[in-house]
Every structure is written in structure tokens, then in C-alpha cells.
Amino acid sequence: MRRAALTILTLCLCAVAWAQPKLPKEEMYVGVHGGAIASMYRFSPKVAQDWKHPFLGWNAGLVYRYAGHKVCGMQVEINYMQRGWYEPATGYQRQLDYIEVPFLMHLYFGSKRARGFFNLGPQIGYCFRSVESGEVPDVYRIAREAGARSRVAHQYAAVEKPFDWGLAAGLGFYYRTKHAGVYQIGARFNWSFGNTFDDSKMDYFDYSTPMSLSLNLAYMWQVK
Numbered sequence: 001m002r003r004a005a006l007t008i009l010t011l012c013l014c015a016v017a018w019a020q021p022k023l024p025k026e027e028m029y030v031g032v033h034g035g036a037i038a039s040m041y042r043f044s045p046k047v048a049q050d051w052k053h054p055f056l057g058w059n060a061g062l063v064y065r066y067a068g069h070k071v072c073g074m075q076v077e078i079n080y081m082q083r084g085w086y087e088p089a090t091g092y093q094r095q096l097d098y099i100e101v102p103f104l105m106h107l108y109f110g111s112k113r114a115r116g117f118f119n120l121g122p123q124i125g126y127c128f129r130s131v132e133s134g135e136v137p138d139v140y141r142i143a144r145e146a147g148a149r150s151r152v153a154h155q156y157a158a159v160e161k162p163f164d165w166g167l168a169a170g171l172g173f174y175y176r177t178k179h180a181g182v183y184q185i186g187a188r189f190n191w192s193f194g195n196t197f198d199d200s201k202m203d204y205f206d207y208s209t210p211m212s213l214s215l216n217l218a219y220m221w222q223v224k
Contacts, residue, residue: 027067029182031220033077034060039212041085041196043205047155050088057082057095059214065106075104075119081190083210085155092134096159096196096210100125102168118171123190125164132156154204159196164210166192174218184218 038054041047059081067073079102084095104121136144140156172186190212197208 027065027073028223029063029065029220030223031063031065031182031218032061033063033184033216033218034058035214035216037082037212037214039083039085039210041155042207042209042211043155044207045205047085048087048089049085053086053088055084055086055093055095057084059216061100063218063220065220067106067108071107071109073106073108075102075106075121077102077104081125081212083212085210087134090134090137092136092156093132094155095131095133096127097129097131098125098127098164100164100190104168113176114173115176116171116173117186118169119186119188120169121167123164123166123168125192127159127162127164127196130159155197155208157197160198161195164192164194164196166190166194166209174220176222181219181221184220186216186218188214188216190214 035058037057037059039057040049040051040054059079061077061079063075063077065073065075077100079100081098081100082095083098084093086093100123102121102123104119106117106119108115108117110116136156140154144156144158168188168190170186170188172184174182174184174186176182190210192209192211195205195208196210197203197205199205199207
């Protein structure tokens with residue numbers, strides 16, 4: 001229910017923003033961005049984690065931004081994301097590498113040169129690699145090597161649902177120079193709804209979804 005409500009709210013905000021007056025001259029930008037990312041996983045049953053010690057990784061990607069209306073536009077990205085979780089009690093850490101594509105509503109305010117912004121929209125992704133560090137308890141390692149389902153291997157099992165979807169929201173500031181492009185800093189929160197491990201009644205986890213917070217720098221240049 002919460003997922004549906006958030007999705008409907010996002011679509012309504014996009015519709016209201018897109019009804020704003022059009023700009024006399026459209027703005028189009030392309031660029032690159034990257035930065036640091038801190039993430040954790042929501043597990044049920046819970047897996048011992050500490051918000052003071054999240055999994056730390058990095059992300060980078062390509063950006064396309066279009067602004068055709070006053071105060072609003074759209075933004076599409078193709079990103080590489082390092083997500084995962086860390087278990088302080090055992091030192092076990094799991095890194096999951098994603099290719100992610102967010103489709104964002106871009107709201108901006110300020111002058112022609114200096115602007116604040118807010119981005120919101122859905123995202124889809126695919127986990128293409130898993131990297132572990134630290135010791136896997138013997139009982140789970142043996143079960144995994146024997147091909148047991150996640151009810152036995154728990155969070156140490158292979159990724160069973162690589163496709164991901166969710167919402168992304170971020171805010172920041174950018175400065176548009178006259179001849180040297182656009183410089184931007186921003187923070188973003190990603191909340192996933194897709195489970196990483198199987199969630200049927202025969203499986204151990206009811207849900208296993210990542211969430212992350214990133215801080216990025218970007219450079220863009222105007223193409224129109």
C-alpha cells in the first residue's frame with residue numbers, strides 16, 4: 001500500500017509540474033557525475049546491522065537533463081552503483097553492483113546562473129555482480145555450496161532477484177558558468193521496493209530491499 005501511495009504521489013507531482021508555463025528557450029544538458037554512497041538493507045527477519053557503520057561504496061554515471069517549462073524539467077541517468085550491507089558482529093560485508101536507470105522530475109529555482117533543485121522519480125536497476133568479504137559461517141557456507149535455498153543459506157545465498165525498482169529523491173545546488181559548463185553538488189536517497197532474495201512462504205526472508213544515501217559532484221554542459 002505504501003509503495004502504491006508513493007508511486008501515485010510521484011506521478012501527481014510530475015503532472016502538476018509539467019503543467020507550468022513553457023520556457024521561451026528550451027534547455028538541454030548532458031554530463032557526468034559521481035561520488036560516495038552509504039547503504040544498508042532492510043531485512044525481515046532482521047540481520048544485525050548498525051546505521052553508524054553502513055556499507056560504503058561509490059557511484060558514477062551519465063546525465064541527460066531537459067528543461068522546457070518554468071521551474072521544472074526531466075532528468076534521465078545511467079548509473080553504476082555499489083550497494084550492500086555490513087555486519088559488525090562478524091565483519092561480514094557484501095557488495096552488490098548495480099546498473100541503475102532513474103527517470104526523474106527536475107524542479108529548480110533561483111537565477112539563471114545559480115539554482116537550487118529537487119529531483120524525484122522512479123528507478124529501475126539490475127544487479128550484475130556480488131562480492132563478499134569476511135567469513136561466512138560454516139553451516140551457511142556448506143548449505144550454499146550444496147545448492148540449498150535461501151531458507152538455509154539466508155543472506156549468504158546467491159542473489160536470486162537481480163532486478164530492482166524503487167524511488168529516488170534528491171536535492172542540491174548548481175552554478176552555470178558562461179563558457180565553462182555547469183558545476184553541481186547534490187545528495188540523493190534511494191529507496192528500493194524490489195527484493196534481492198526470494199520471498200515466497202518457503203523462503204526465509206519476507207523482504208530484502210536496499211536503501212542508500214549518496215553525495216555526488218557533477219559536471220554538465222548545455223547542448224541547446
